[in-house]
Amino acid sequence: MEKRRLGRTDIFVSKICLGTMTFGEQNTEAEGHAQLDMALDRGVNFIDTAELYPIPPKAETQGRTERYIGNWMKARGNRDKVVLATKVVGRTANEWFRGGRPSKLVRADIIDAIDKSLQKLQTDHVDLYQIHFPDRLVPWGSSPTRVGKWPAKRADDETPVAETLAVFDELVKAGKIRHLGLSNESAWGVMKFVAEAEKGVGPRVVTVQNAYNLVNRTFEVNLAEVCDREDVGLLAYSPLAQGYLTGKYEDGALPEGSRKQLFDRLQRYETPGAAEAYKAYNALAREFGMEPALFANAFVTHRPFVASNIIGATSIPQLEVALGSADVTWTEEMQKAVDAIHQERGNPCP
Template identity: 65%
Template sequence: MKTSPLGRTGIQVSRICLGTMTFGEQNTEAEAHAQLDRAVEAGVDFIDTAELYPIPPKAETQGRTEAYIGSWLKARGRHDDLTIASKIVGRSANTWFRDDGSEPRLDARNIHEAVEKSLKRLGVERIDLYQIHWPDRTTAGFGSNPTRWKTPEPAADEVAIEVTMGALADLVDAGKIGHVGLSNESPWGTMRWVAGAEAGKGPRIASIQNAYNLVNRTFEGGLAEIALREDVGLLAYSPLAQGYLTGKYANGALPEGSRKQLFDRLGRYELAHAAEAVDAYVALAAEFGVRPATFANAFVLAQPFVTATIIGATSIPQLEECLAAADLTWTDEMQDAVDALHQRFGNPCP
């Protein structure tokens, strides 16, 4: 398994990161442990989770994913040779995250409480990479990289980025988190974090975790240059477009136990013209003799601004198809073919 530098931290992480948001909902604790065992056996040393997980978010399961990872870390005696990443929720109307039932915000009180709870569930003394799951400010759309701008109404009680940075700096100094990252952030927000660190207001961000896949390449519009010039590499989530790029939903199929069949909350990948684009990319993978899931992840790994692709699976066979991307040689011919389809379809699923 090849590795990449995690920003300017001095840490090397595997180019495939194991995403875990199914642990505790679609996957039992035993199944979660089996996935972790297989991923680590394959050379994965980077694990991503969040206080929000599992998905879909709900009060009765919140935090269960971190707890399953924690029980695995304890059973296997691991952590020192792994990089564990977690996240704090941004501004939310959901009141089950905090002990006092308040709506989460990215201020010092919320951040300290969230970190302490995640540390306890994970059973560790330090979270290696602690990420802001989404901004405190209101944005033009979740993911913060719209293809059409809609001006959001600012929140009256918006927590300034510098305030969030200061709280995280305290936790870095205390040794409770190692490094800081962003998620679902825009070019403007990312550069505010970079500038703030340069001004001494908090720790430098090491990464940004945004959606990136064959049908959503909006990251390339403004964030790719930032990632390369500022060493804030992309941790690409949803490389399979929530399963669509595997081809399993083709022609209206609805596999038993799939996220769509269980939860029907895949709207981001069901917009106009999305199905036609997905079908074309799945067919392209077949032309190259590659499984669609492997092909889609290999595309992500081939882009120079990507630190790691975050894979997710509910079964070991699915996991194997994603892991296989690490060994696939991505060719200029493949890139040219993908770019030709992108010229035709653009970003139907921003």
């Protein structure tokens, strides 16, 4: 599988990354290991997880995903074959991460997070350590399509970026992490981290992990230029819009065992205009002779600014389709057809 460089580093990752947020909730440990085995066998060398996982976040399940991955790497003896990424939570009122208190991006909390992650993953370092979401009070995803209530309210105890970055500098020097990445971040946030690093405060950010799919191309508005000029790679998550771009929810369908049926947490992808957009893209996929899930993943996998497409699956057949997107020949005709719908439908699910 084609490998792409992460930022300005010497790390090359497969253009598809295996996301693992279902491990420990929708997937058992054995099922997670089977997915990991298949992905590695098909040329995937990049695995993404987080201290928060599995989804939905709960005190009783938090940390299972990292533990499952750690057990897999130990059993297979393949840590050296894997580019491993995990995340520290940003500002959150949920108290189970830090043993009974809220968490922020301050030294004590970041140190606590990385040490627990390394223990669960059974490794002495992670290759990419990402800030899951900002310490700042910003809309989820940090790329809204309208101003809304901006200027946003600022927390009285907001942690300065330079203070957070200095902690990551410690982690690099201690050998606990190799590189820093951001997630659910805005153009201003990425640029601020880059600017502070260029002052010599800490490591330079190499990636940003944001949602990117056919119904959310907000990355292209401002972040694309920032990332291009500053050599920050996009790790695209939610390529299937939490399942809506598979066609399985069309016309109100609610498949047994689907994420919506189990958890009903898909509101980001249930906005006005979204249903019409899904129908248009899913119909277009079929016109090109592809099932919608393959088409939607191929769109993301083959975008030139995507360092890696973070796929997710709860079954081996789903994983087969997602991995198959690497072999699709994405044509100019396909791109023009997608862009025509985008011109009409915009970004209904930022």
